[in-house]
Amino acid sequence: MPKSINVHFLPELIPEQLLAKKTFVVIDVLRATTTIAHALAAGAKSVVPCLEVADVRQRKGELAGEVVLGGERDGVKIEGFDFGNSPAEYTAESVGGKTLLFTTTNGTRAMKRASGAAQVLLAAFANFSAVCDRLSREQHIEVLCAGTNQEVAREDVLLAGAIVDDQHNSDSRISMNDQALLAADSWSRFRQDLADHETPLHETLRSSRGGRNLIEIGLERDIEIAAQIDTLYVVPKLDLGAWRITSA
Amino acid sequence: MPKSINVHFLPELIPEQLLAKKTFVVIDVLRATTTIAHALAAGAKSVVPCLEVADVRQRKGELAGEVVLGGERDGVKIEGFDFGNSPAEYTAESVGGKTLLFTTTNGTRAMKRASGAAQVLLAAFANFSAVCDRLSREQHIEVLCAGTNQEVAREDVLLAGAIVDDQHNSDSRISMNDQALLAADSWSRFRQDLADHETPLHETLRSSRGGRNLIEIGLERDIEIAAQIDTLYVVPKLDLGAWRITSA
Numbered sequence: 384m385p386k387s388i389n390v391h392f393l394p395e396l397i398p399e400q401l402l403a404k405k406t407f408v409v410i411d412v413l414r415a416t417t418t419i420a421h422a423l424a425a426g427a428k429s430v431v432p433c434l435e436v437a438d439v440r441q442r443k444g445e446l447a448g449e450v451v452l453g454g455e456r457d458g459v460k461i462e463g464f465d466f467g468n469s470p471a472e473y474t475a476e477s478v479g480g481k482t483l484l485f486t487t488t489n490g491t492r493a494m495k496r497a498s499g500a501a502q503v504l505l506a507a508f509a510n511f512s513a514v515c516d517r518l519s520r521e522q523h524i525e526v527l528c529a530g531t532n533q534e535v536a537r538e539d540v541l542l543a544g545a546i547v548d549d550q551h552n553s554d555s556r557i558s559m560n561d562q563a564l565l566a567a568d569s570w571s572r573f574r575q576d577l578a579d580h581e582t583p584l585h586e587t588l589r590s591s592r593g594g595r596n597l598i599e600i601g602l603e604r605d606i607e608i609a610a611q612i613d614t615l616y617v618v619p620k621l622d623l624g625a626w627r628i629t630s631a
Numbered sequence: 632m633p634k635s636i637n638v639h640f641l642p643e644l645i646p647e648q649l650l651a652k653k654t655f656v657v658i659d660v661l662r663a664t665t666t667i668a669h670a671l672a673a674g675a676k677s678v679v680p681c682l683e684v685a686d687v688r689q690r691k692g693e694l695a696g697e698v699v700l701g702g703e704r705d706g707v708k709i710e711g712f713d714f715g716n717s718p719a720e721y722t723a724e725s726v727g728g729k730t731l732l733f734t735t736t737n738g739t740r741a742m743k744r745a746s747g748a749a750q751v752l753l754a755a756f757a758n759f760s761a762v763c764d765r766l767s768r769e770q771h772i773e774v775l776c777a778g779t780n781q782e783v784a785r786e787d788v789l790l791a792g793a794i795v796d797d798q799h800n801s802d803s804r805i806s807m808n809d810q811a812l813l814a815a816d817s818w819s820r821f822r823q824d825l826a827d828h829e830t831p832l833h834e835t836l837r838s839s840r841g842g843r844n845l846i847e848i849g850l851e852r853d854i855e856i857a858a859q860i861d862t863l864y865v866v867p868k869l870d871l872g873a874w875r876i877t878s879a
Contacts, residue, residue, distance in 0.1 A: 537809040561785040561840050568817040575823055592809050
């Protein structure tokens with residue numbers, strides 16, 4: 384059986400029977416998976432993804448050790464929380480050795496949708512090569528784009544395409560669904576624009592709906608960080624039993 | 632308010648509130664919208680899209696004039712029907728002046744999903760320019776890809792991208808959703824492949840899941856026909872009240 388890689392543009396598009404025995408890669412470039420990769424690379428002990436703000440407050444009382452709260456609603460920091468959803472907030476000083484309780488709607492929803500899988504990894508442009516190296520050992524890969532409020536997000540599909548391209552380069556017989564072909568088309572177009580007009584990745588991310596939203600609320604700097612490729616070598620992995628993310 | 636064009640990769644991805652006051656363009660390249668364009672260009676009086684085979688048989692008894700039955704299940708002609716879903720079957724001789732009762736799962740489902748819209752047009756590569764000319768007069772366009780059994784179909788997204796590209800060329804301020812940007816990426820990649828490697832459109836369509844399925848059941852010729860651009864100048868329009876498609 385040949386190696387396979389399928390892409391799903393939204394959590395809602397995954398057929399139920401697909402989950403078992405597969406390696407899932409969850410992508411939420413702007414910004415959950417980018418920020419979680421930064422937090423783990425900065426030395427956070429683990430990240431606990433929560434769907435609701437109330438879950439964060441409840442889990443806080445249950446956890447031992449030093450705990451910090453992070454996440455966003457409508458893009459901005461939640462009242463009473465330590466941090467928002469900007470990668471730059473998560474440093475060795477702010478989260479090193481601590482447990483991060485983290486809530487972000489789209490990313491958490493995507494992780495929950497993948498929770499019947501064999502394993503769930505998290506990808507961002509920041510840890511692109513680390514994830515690809517890890518995937519080279521896997522036989523059946525499902526790449527799940529988080530999207531934004533049930534709308535397809537171009538930045539997530541773009542990274543999915545970069546991963547498809549990488550896996551196809553190392554095994555040209557790899558089978559893929561049409562969404563994987565389309566994601567690869569999008570990545571191919573970005574590379575062409577880069578070659579023809581020197582359009583950097585952050586320019587491309589600015590034009591997506593998620594990018595425009597961040598610019599509107601003054602968080603343009605987050606787009607630049609999210610667009611930096613291979614700044615971290617970390618593979619966030621969701622422990623499905625304990626429901627926490629650690630560095631694999 | 633600027634002109635807008637949004638793309639939806641599957642009928643399931645359309646938010647309910649989007650339907651009113653919009654012009655919908657339904658795409659099912661392999662093969663429903665291609666075949667319907669051919670049937671109307673060949674002189675069929677009208678095409679009545681039916682979701683179920685039973686609907687076709689029921690409507691047959693209700694209609695006056697000469698009626699023929701067409702459509703497919705699992706790609707092949709239905710028992711007792713006059714024609715399958717191959718564009719080449721629909722000629723002046725076979726359908727000229729007749730009403731075509733037509734059933735195809737994905738295309739009909741997409742048309743039903745768009746039935747709350749202001750108007751619904753049907754697009755294929757065969758009538759690309761005719762549809763684009765018509766759309767140049769419209770202010771709010773929603774392009775709806777039929778997909779295949781609730782899976783995104785690359786050939787539909789590719790044509791959606793060609794339409795987005797055309798509308799963007801005539802009005803660079805046009806607003807679009809991320810799916811429209813992604814569709815345009817796919818079309819851009821096809822054009823690049825055409826320029827670099829002279830890869831014709833039918834080669835690209837062969838590699839999609841729908842293309843591979845047609846090759847498997849011996850209907851490769853249909854892919855070649857579906858990949859011919861601007862062979863017909865016809866704009867099929869769905870009359871939402873009477874529920875029939877005629878040439879606009």
